[in-house]
Amino acid sequence: MTNVRVFVTYKESVFDPQGETIKNAIHSLGHEEVSAVKVGKFFDVTVNATGVAVEKVVKEIADQLLVNFNMETYTYQVMEEV
Amino acid sequence: MTNVRVFVTYKESVFDPQGETIKNAIHSLGHEEVSAVKVGKFFDVTVNATGVAVEKVVKEIADQLLVNFNMETYTYQVMEEV
Numbered sequence: 001m002t003n004v005r006v007f008v009t010y011k012e013s014v015f016d017p018q019g020e021t022i023k024n025a026i027h028s029l030g031h032e033e034v035s036a037v038k039v040g041k042f043f044d045v046t047v048n049a050t051g052v053a054v055e056k057v058v059k060e061i062a063d064q065l066l067v068n069f070n071m072e073t074y075t076y077q078v079m080e081e082v
Numbered sequence: 083m084t085n086v087r088v089f090v091t092y093k094e095s096v097f098d099p100q101g102e103t104i105k106n107a108i109h110s111l112g113h114e115e116v117s118a119v120k121v122g123k124f125f126d127v128t129v130n131a132t133g134v135a136v137e138k139v140v141k142e143i144a145d146q147l148l149v150n151f152n153m154e155t156y157t158y159q160v161m162e163e164v
Contacts, residue, residue: 001117007124022125026143033139035083036128042089043104046118057115061108 002047002054003080006066009040014071050081084129084136085162088148091122096153132163 010016016038023037043066047054058076067074092098098120105119125148129136140158149156 009126019125022147025147029143029146031139031143033130033135034127034143035130036126038126040124040126042122042124043101044091044118044120044122045116048115048117053115057113061111061113061116064111065104065107 001082002050002078004045004047004054004058004076005079006043006045006058006062006074006076007040008042008062008067008072008074009038010071011073044079054078083164084132084160086127086129086136086140086158087161088125088127088140088144088156088158089122090124090144090149090154090156091120092153093155126161136160 018039019037022039023034026034026037045058045061047057049057062074062076063069101119101121104121105116108116108119127140127143129139131139144156144158145151
């Protein structure tokens with residue numbers, strides 16, 4: 001069993017209005033030392049497989065379901081393999 | 083300057099309907115080996131500070147803005163400190 005965290009973010013070239021809004025709200029709270037905020041989603045996926053098989057599953061579900069490749073990109077991280 | 087990633091998730095006791103729906107969709111794609119999906123948000127925050135000062139900022143913006151403590155909880159990770 002492998003726990004994978006898939007991170008989905010806007011591509012660098014895509015404006016992140018939610019991040020900008022949150023940054024402005026943080027400034028309103030008095031935290032001018034925060035210079036940038038970017039928002040993303042993550043998916044904690046438990047896969048009953050290990051090694052290369054996990055890589056294949058993650059790629060397929062990212063391609064077919066989790067990621068809008070027009071605007072988004074993804075990375076993933078194996079959190080635990082048991 | 084410190085880059086911090088703040089992870090916001092539902093509390094364990096709170097049902098995650100989006101995660102369940104995605105899990106079912108993954109099964110429809112034929113990936114029965116995926117046994118659980120949990121969805122979360124993350125915020126990549128750039129703070130013009132280092133060390134303990136960053137910890138204080140993160141705690142304050144989580145408490146006052148990013149997290150709904152009725153349903154959610156958070157963790158954070160320092161990604162880069164320069």
